[in-house]
Amino acid sequence: MKCPFAERRGVLWAGVLRAGMVLLGTTILGTTILGTTLCVPKLESAVVADGSDDLNRAIQVVLAIGHEGVGNGPAVQAMQVLNAATPAQIPELLAAMDQANPVAANYLRAAIESAQRREGEIPIGSIGEYLADRGRSSASRVYAFDLLRRHNAGLAEGLIPSLIDDPSLPLRRLAVKRLLAEAETQADPTAIGTLGYALSFARDVDQITAARDALAKHNIQVDLARQLGFVLKWQIVGPFDHSDEANFETALGPETSLEQIDLTAKYDGKVVDGKPAEVVWKAIQTSDPTGVVNLNNEIGKIKSAIAYAYSEFESAAEQDVVLKIGCINANKVWLNAQLVISEDVYHNGMDPDQFSGTAKLRQGKNQLLVKICQNDQPESWAQEWMFQVRICDPTGKSVLPAPEPAPEQ
Amino acid sequence: MNKLTRLAILVCSFLAVDGLRGDDWWNFRGPQGTSAIKSARVPTVFNEQQGIAWKIELPGKGPSSPIVVGDQVIVTCSGGDKQDVLYVISVDAGSGRELWRQQFAATGNCNCHPLSANAAPTPVSDGRFVYAFFSSNDLACLDLQGNLVWYRGLAFDFPKARNDAGMSSSPVIVGNTIVVQVECQGKSFAAGLDAATGETRWLVDRPQDASWSSPLVLPGGGERPDFVLLQSKGKLSVLQPHDGREVFSVAGQCGLISSASLVGSRVFAPMDGTTAYEVDPNGQLSVVWNSPRLRAATASLVISDDQILSIERTGVLSGFSLADGERKWQERILDADAAQGGFWATPVLVGDHYYFFGQSGQARVVEVGSEGAKVVHSYDFGETLLGSPAVVGDAMFVRGDQHLWKIANH
Numbered sequence: 001m002k003c004p005f006a007e008r009r010g011v012l013w014a015g016v017l018r019a020g021m022v023l024l025g026t027t028i029l030g031t032t033i034l035g036t037t038l039c040v041p042k043l044e045s046a047v048v049a050d051g052s053d054d055l056n057r058a059i060q061v062v063l064a065i066g067h068e069g070v071g072n073g074p075a076v077q078a079m080q081v082l083n084a085a086t087p088a089q090i091p092e093l094l095a096a097m098d099q100a101n102p103v104a105a106n107y108l109r110a111a112i113e114s115a116q117r118r119e120g121e122i123p124i125g126s127i128g129e130y131l132a133d134r135g136r137s138s139a140s141r142v143y144a145f146d147l148l149r150r151h152n153a154g155l156a157e158g159l160i161p162s163l164i165d166d167p168s169l170p171l172r173r174l175a176v177k178r179l180l181a182e183a184e185t186q187a188d189p190t191a192i193g194t195l196g197y198a199l200s201f202a203r204d205v206d207q208i209t210a211a212r213d214a215l216a217k218h219n220i221q222v223d224l225a226r227q228l229g230f231v232l233k234w235q236i237v238g239p240f241d242h243s244d245e246a247n248f249e250t251a252l253g254p255e256t257s258l259e260q261i262d263l264t265a266k267y268d269g270k271v272v273d274g275k276p277a278e279v280v281w282k283a284i285q286t287s288d289p290t291g292v293v294n295l296n297n298e299i300g301k302i303k304s305a306i307a308y309a310y311s312e313f314e315s316a317a318e319q320d321v322v323l324k325i326g327c328i329n330a331n332k333v334w335l336n337a338q339l340v341i342s343e344d345v346y347h348n349g350m351d352p353d354q355f356s357g358t359a360k361l362r363q364g365k366n367q368l369l370v371k372i373c374q375n376d377q378p379e380s381w382a383q384e385w386m387f388q389v390r391i392c393d394p395t396g397k398s399v400l401p402a403p404e405p406a407p408e409q
Numbered sequence: 410m411n412k413l414t415r416l417a418i419l420v421c422s423f424l425a426v427d428g429l430r431g432d433d434w435w436n437f438r439g440p441q442g443t444s445a446i447k448s449a450r451v452p453t454v455f456n457e458q459q460g461i462a463w464k465i466e467l468p469g470k471g472p473s474s475p476i477v478v479g480d481q482v483i484v485t486c487s488g489g490d491k492q493d494v495l496y497v498i499s500v501d502a503g504s505g506r507e508l509w510r511q512q513f514a515a516t517g518n519c520n521c522h523p524l525s526a527n528a529a530p531t532p533v534s535d536g537r538f539v540y541a542f543f544s545s546n547d548l549a550c551l552d553l554q555g556n557l558v559w560y561r562g563l564a565f566d567f568p569k570a571r572n573d574a575g576m577s578s579s580p581v582i583v584g585n586t587i588v589v590q591v592e593c594q595g596k597s598f599a600a601g602l603d604a605a606t607g608e609t610r611w612l613v614d615r616p617q618d619a620s621w622s623s624p625l626v627l628p629g630g631g632e633r634p635d636f637v638l639l640q641s642k643g644k645l646s647v648l649q650p651h652d653g654r655e656v657f658s659v660a661g662q663c664g665l666i667s668s669a670s671l672v673g674s675r676v677f678a679p680m681d682g683t684t685a686y687e688v689d690p691n692g693q694l695s696v697v698w699n700s701p702r703l704r705a706a707t708a709s710l711v712i713s714d715d716q717i718l719s720i721e722r723t724g725v726l727s728g729f730s731l732a733d734g735e736r737k738w739q740e741r742i743l744d745a746d747a748a749q750g751g752f753w754a755t756p757v758l759v760g761d762h763y764y765f766f767g768q769s770g771q772a773r774v775v776e777v778g779s780e781g782a783k784v785v786h787s788y789d790f791g792e793t794l795l796g797s798p799a800v801v802g803d804a805m806f807v808r809g810d811q812h813l814w815k816i817a818n819h
Binding site for chain 1: 557
């Protein structure tokens with residue numbers, strides 16, 4: 001920023017320090033008169049003398065950025081220091097990214113981008129060490145890999161196979177992608193081995209599907225639904241009324257007794273053609289390989305309607321999971337009566353991992369309830385009423401129900 | 410930021426506005442937001458042999474338009490398998506050499522229609538800084554050396570501000586406030602951000618319905634202060650840019666994709682077809698005429714001194730009277746090739762030549778008169794074209810999914 005008042009780094013630092021400390025709730029004596037403070041020569045010379053301290057202080061200001069623009073003002077000043085960073089300072093900036101929220105990380109990322117354009121040796125070794133540290137944040141390691149790839153493509157490409165079991169899913173994705181490509185050039189049985197290996201580590205739906213498709217060409221069938229953790233067996237009930245999109249937040253039918261879902265219950269459903277309807281639970285099992293349940297088929301092509309779907313999930317142990325729903329209609333998902341996902345959005349596309357929420361499975365029986373709301377949009381592209389749910393562990397691996405115990409003899 | 414620095418930046422910004430504005434193309438649909446420019450002289454014939462000064466590769470997709478600030482052509486792109494890598498790139502307008510590139514990681518939802526991309530909104534500049542907005546609701550302010558000044562992740566603040574088909578509203582600058590319009594079925598809002606720091610000056614809720622249209626600045630003059638016009642599915646609103654207060658609104662069926670234009674004190678809004686309004690000093694709109702038949706499709710209307718040009722999905726170009734909205738002529742200008750796949754980019758009118766860009770990469774140059782039009786040149790860019798071009802002086806900058814072209818004779 002070319003501002004006549006902001007050319008001197010010491011001057012800048014007065015502002016950054018002041019702003020940063022104010023941000024931390026610290027009182028600074030004698031700083032109320034801005035001009036006076038900015039012209040303290042002692043501060044200026046002291047700050048200029050120690051570039052590393054400058055950088056660290058600027059990093060701390062950026063790391064203090066919060067939601068809704070909190071901390072942006074001081075960060076603007078801090079960026080005047082960070083934007084002057086040298087290639088040698090990239091490791092410090094990368095290290096800070098590890099502690100940064102996504103917005104603050106972009107400030108640091110931009111500073112590194114500016115630094116790597118400057119003359120000077122890029123510290124490839126340090127960046128590589130950073131990448132190798134799997135305890136660092138995924139986003140910062142992904143960026144470290146990107147940096148490495150731009151400045152030493154050979155080294156970065158050589159590292160890709162080692163990322164196959166990386167906890168960072170974007171990095172793991174690179175290794176899976178490489179294997180899928182290699183398999184295309186291989187013959188049986190090598191290709192089958194490569195694809196099987198890729199499949200065992202893949203976590204993204206598109207890559208798992210690609211591996212499944214490739215294996216099918218080698219006459220190997222993969223149960224995609226099982227591989228991805230889709231729930232296939234459901235009890236469904238509906239339609240309930242949703243005129244004027246009025247009942248997204250209204251508890252209807254089974255939602256009125258979340259703690260105790262009664263599959264023998266009968267409910268007052270939506271009035272269709274002037275006739276009140278009693279609705280009851282119906283057991284279904286979808287045959288769609290990605291677990292899609294089409295409610296237009298199962299309940300009927302009814303607009304302004306709500307359906308509920310219920311499934312029980314047996315877990316061998318208490319465990320953290322991520323529930324993922326793809327749904328082209330407004331939806332809610334509860335696990336054991338706890339609301340996990342709530343999305344009041346209609347006909348905005350559908351993707352298996354469109355919406356997600358974290359939850360905890362208890363050991364034994366778990367109750368999964370989904371509410372799917374259809375609106376009254378008349379357009380041809382607004383007629384679908386469907387959903388798909390899958391359960392994964394925090395690394396994206398499918399979580400499958402515990403096997404049912406063998407019947408007693 | 411200290412007050413002196415802020416003041417200096419603002420002074421510099423205003424000087425820049427006065428000194429540089431000229432023929433630059435700093436925002437979506439050009440200096441007047443009409444997609445029409447009289448003074449430029451762009452080749453009407455361009456192909457591999459002539460009329461293409463340079464062509465460079467881009468690192469990602471984007472329906473966003475390029476903008477031109479001084480000698481820099483600035484374009485946004487998005488890439489990565491999940492459209493989560495955001496780029497802002499500056500290219501020397503003369504040589505096509507990349508001057509700088511900045512990149513970020515998206516902090517919001519990156520889902521969008523496969524045809525679209527995260528880099529859908531067009532960036533805007535005040536001549537000194539660039540404000541790059543993305544479908545994921547990431548907003549970056551960069552200086553003209555590519556250094557980051559500030560960054561906001563509006564979806565970091567409001568995760569339900571998302572549309573899985575993608576969002577595309579382009580920000581505007583009103584005085585020293587950046588106005589963004591984020592309208593979807595989730596968290597919908599308009600916000601005014603301090604141009605110097607990105608801090609929120611105001612934020613107002615907006616209708617929870619998807620809209621891809623862009624705000625329109627109603628610049629002050631005489632007794633009239635600045636206002637900003639927002640177009641939602643069911644209403645037009647006029648807001649005060651310093652506090653976001655709505656001073657006027659009118660209900661009606663607005664276009665969800667095409668955006669309003671301003672000529673003098675007259676607004677042409679895609680409302681109930683098209684409605685022309687006169688803006689008074691208090692930001693009140695009064696109807697001048699309404700034309701139900703003048704209905705912008707995905708592309709916004711192009712407005713010259715004496716007529717409104719509208720192209721229909723069928724490939725028929727029509728000229729409507731600026732005075733009363735009545736159709737004066739219509740001409741089929743697109744054959745099956747050009748119309749294939751439809752079109753999204755708002756065409757531009759340079760002098761009396763209308764430049765059309767189809768989704769399939771087909772371009773047409775159409776000579777437009779007061780009584781009709783005829784195609785004078787055709788060219789296939791060979792890749793998906795979704796962004797409206799920028800025009801400055803004797804050059805037009807066209808961006809596709811993979812490349813940026815300069816259409817000029819040198």
